[in-house]
Amino acid sequence: MDTGMGPRTVAGRLEALPDEQYDRLMGLAREVSFPAGARLFEEHRAANQFWIIKTGSVALDLHVPGCRAAVIETLGPGDLVGWSWLFPPRQWHMGAEARSTVRAREFDAEAVRRLCGRDPALGYPLVLAVAEVIGHRLECARTRLLDLYGPYGSEPPR
Amino acid sequence: MNPAAARPSSRPFPYRVVRRARETADVATFELSPVGDALPPFRPGQFAMVYAFGVGEIPVSVSGLDDGEPTLVHTVRAVGAVSRALYGLRVGDTVGVRGPYGVGWDLASAAGLDVLVVAGGIGLAPLRPLILDGLAQPGRYGRLTVLIGARTPSDLLYRAQTRAWGAEAHIDVTVDHPEPDWRGDVGVVTRLLSRGTWSPSRVCAFVCGPEPMIHAVAGELVRAGTPPHRVQVSLERNMRCGEGFCGHCQLGSVLLCRDGPVTDWGRAEPLLAVKEL
Numbered sequence A: 001m002d003t004g005m006g007p008r009t010v011a012g013r014l015e016a017l018p019d020e021q022y023d024r025l026m027g028l029a030r031e032v033s034f035p036a037g038a039r040l041f042e043e044h045r046a047a048n049q050f051w052i053i054k055t056g057s058v059a060l061d062l063h064v065p066g067c068r069a070a071v072i073e074t075l076g077p078g079d080l081v082g083w084s085w086l087f088p089p090r091q092w093h094m095g096a097e098a099r100s101t102v103r104a105r106e107f108d109a110e111a112v113r114r115l116c117g118r119d120p121a122l123g124y125p126l127v128l129a130v131a132e133v134i135g136h137r138l139e140c141a142r143t144r145l146l147d148l149y150g151p152y153g154s155e156p157p158r
Numbered sequence B: 001m002n003p004a005a006a007r008p009s010s011r012p013f014p015y016r017v018v019r020r021a022r023e024t025a026d027v028a029t030f031e032l033s034p035v036g037d038a039l040p041p042f043r044p045g046q047f048a049m050v051y052a053f054g055v056g057e058i059p060v061s062v063s064g065l066d067d068g069e070p071t072l073v074h075t076v077r078a079v080g081a082v083s084r085a086l087y088g089l090r091v092g093d094t095v096g097v098r099g100p101y102g103v104g105w106d107l108a109s110a111a112g113l114d115v116l117v118v119a120g121g122i123g124l125a126p127l128r129p130l131i132l133d134g135l136a137q138p139g140r141y142g143r144l145t146v147l148i149g150a151r152t153p154s155d156l157l158y159r160a161q162t163r164a165w166g167a168e169a170h171i172d173v174t175v176d177h178p179e180p181d182w183r184g185d186v187g188v189v190t191r192l193l194s195r196g197t198w199s200p201s202r203v204c205a206f207v208c209g210p211e212p213m214i215h216a217v218a219g220e221l222v223r224a225g226t227p228p229h230r231v232q233v234s235l236e237r238n239m240r241c242g243e244g245f246c247g248h249c250q251l252g253s254v255l256l257c258r259d260g261p262v263t264d265w266g267r268a269e270p271l272l273a274v275k276e277l
């Protein structure tokens, strides 16, 4: 099967769960869609859901007073949208907006946390999958801090 | 015009700028035409030593090849004395050119496989002739995917052309720092890898950009199952002679000007793992 690099996304990781666990987890999800421009969540609000994107693109943004929201990163098919639901204080660090029509699986975070608490054999791989996403995003953010394509590009030639 | 010898010339041949296009605030593309004899033909991934008279000489890859024509196309980013002088050239100016040097991309080894091109910043320049070759022979390869990373939307090279490639290839572009009207992806180019629809074991990848980017891309591909010999990377080190004599570009046992700049990841990874090599 032509799976692409999909197994490295959170969707791919979860698909690797045993069928019975996968089905229980997916039982807590519902299919949703967002039109382009719809806000999935706002900074500092309670993180009660998370999503796995099927199609479309979501931008994570930060509000900067007096400016347009700054887009920090975009997420695409197979990506996890939101991990703040897993750790206290369970509030979003950023906002999220659909950049195009988005189809996604939406999970009830409270129900997923309860399921994981009851069944560590499911909770552990799920938390590992989320931790891997967080680690990967941290790695990417650090790489961007290096400003690899600059700083030479920042100044027009004299 | 006499045909030049097939061996690379260690004497600079005069070439005249016949066309100049400004790509971004600090990058320009030049078409050079021989004033007299032409250098032997270049292949995608090879480079020339380009001499800005009175300033100095630097290695610059070919960023375009006119089939059968002796013209050379180079894209230069102004980062220091020589590249700034080249960026400042105007139509009618003359430069000295030596070459062709180095081992180019081995696109033929991708026959029957999907082709993945990953470019960061000015790294798209040496990959452009390879992409054009791939587009020109559609039946020979599987799907062509081009992933491009740049600092900002204003730093994207060959904008009109990359849009046009989209008709025949899958093109994804991402930037580190978006500008207000940017509607595309934001993030490092490795993030685009997970969206690929190629099979990691049936792809041949060609990667050029800053070294940490090459590391990240090649590492992800190999972890996903792409054999290291199917990941070709182009490495940069300071180069002086271009002919394997001076040792400026030595990386372990490899002289990048002669044995590179293109090499496969199986060979490059152990060398890059040694700090300060």
Ligand SMILES: Cc1cc2nc3c(=O)[nH]c(=O)nc-3n(C[C@H](O)[C@H](O)[C@H](O)COP(=O)(O)OP(=O)(O)OC[C@H]3O[C@@H](n4cnc5c(N)ncnc54)[C@H](O)[C@@H]3O)c2cc1C
Residues within 6 Å of the ligand: A152, B047, B056, B058, B059, B060, B061, B062, B063, B075, B076, B077, B078, B079, B080, B081, B082, B083, B084, B122, B125, B126, B235, B236, B237, B238, B239, B261
């Ligand atoms: C095989 C090969 C192919 C190349 N192809 C191209 C090409 O197609 N287009 C192109 O624009 N450049 C290319 N380069 C890079 C180019 O040769 C260098 O940018 C150039 O040597 C810098 O010389 P300079 O005198 O302008 O700057 P210098 O005075 O030598 O350096 C000025 C500043 O720029 C930094 N710098 C030097 N080299 C680089 C670099 N490669 N990238 C970023 N910063 C650098 C230095 O650290 C310094 O801070 C290639 C290099 C190699 C080895």
